[in-house]
Amino acid sequence: MFGSRRSHSPAPQPRPRAGVRTAALTVSLAVAGVLGAAAPPAQAAHHSPPAQCRGEGVDPTARIRYQSDTVINAPLSTVFSLQTDVERWPSWQPPVLTAERLDPGPLRKGSRFRWTTPAPATPSTPATTLEITSTVRQLQRGHCVLWRGPAIGEGLRIDEGVHLWTFTKVKGGVRVHTEETWTGAQVEADIPTATAALGAGLEAWLRDLKTTAEARAPRR
Numbered sequence: 174m175f176g177s178r179r180s181h182s183p184a185p186q187p188r189p190r191a192g193v194r195t196a197a198l199t200v201s202l203a204v205a206g207v208l209g210a211a212a213p214p215a216q217a218a219h220h221s222p223p224a225q226c227r228g229e230g231v232d233p234t235a236r237i238r239y240q241s242d243t244v245i246n247a248p249l250s251t252v253f254s255l256q257t258d259v260e261r262w263p264s265w266q267p268p269v270l271t272a273e274r275l276d277p278g279p280l281r282k283g284s285r286f287r288w289t290t291p292a293p294a295t296p297s298t299p300a301t302t303l304e305i306t307s308t309v310r311q312l313q314r315g316h317c318v319l320w321r322g323p324a325i326g327e328g329l330r331i332d333e334g335v336h337l338w339t340f341t342k343v344k345g346g347v348r349v350h351t352e353e354t355w356t357g358a359q360v361e362a363d364i365p366t367a368t369a370a371l372g373a374g375l376e377a378w379l380r381d382l383k384t385t386a387e388a389r390a391p392r393r
Contacts, residue, residue: 235354332357
């Protein structure tokens with residue numbers, strides 16, 4: 174469905190407009206969070222060259238993009254299992270209303286899943302619920318996962334979101350790196366607002382993943 178493309182260095186982040194209330198429409202590759210705040214500035218990447226999963230990364234031509242990192246004090250197996258057990262996302266991510274696998278077996282390349290998340294009204298779009306159908310493009314156990322696909326709601330559409338996660342053992346736990354790009358005429362009509370929404374969603378996802386993984390980690 175989607176061909177891999179070589180990644181380039183991400184373009185500078187547009188500065189979100191002050192006071193714009195946005196929600197994390199973390200479409201198909203990012204988890205949407207209902208947040209009425211602008212996203213913090215994107216953190217510097219910890220990957221050079223650009224992060225990839227089995228040679229594939231986010232859309233190098235996308236005008237809407239965000240990336241961030243966190244260190245989670247938990248075993249790699251715990252962190253990776255939480256992230257890839259998509260049917261249980263609603264149990265630890267409040268912004269995810271529903272999540273279902275569309276095929277059996279462990280998550281792998283070619284797996285598809287459908288999930289929903291609310292999107293509040295903005296100056297140009299109505300409040301709606303986004304339905305996101307994600308296809309796993311690449312996956313390496315304990316190391317990385319990349320998925321992509323559209324997010325569609327009444328009066329709101331993101332043509333394609335591409336979401337990459339990488340997991341690296343470091344002193345103190347696991348460094349989790351995430352980055353996502355969005356494309357589509359509707360979201361590209363207001364890049365600062367869309368970037369703020371994307372960033373807020375990714376930051377919320379990292380916080381929820383860190384909190385849940387650390388709570389489930391064996392006590393030392």
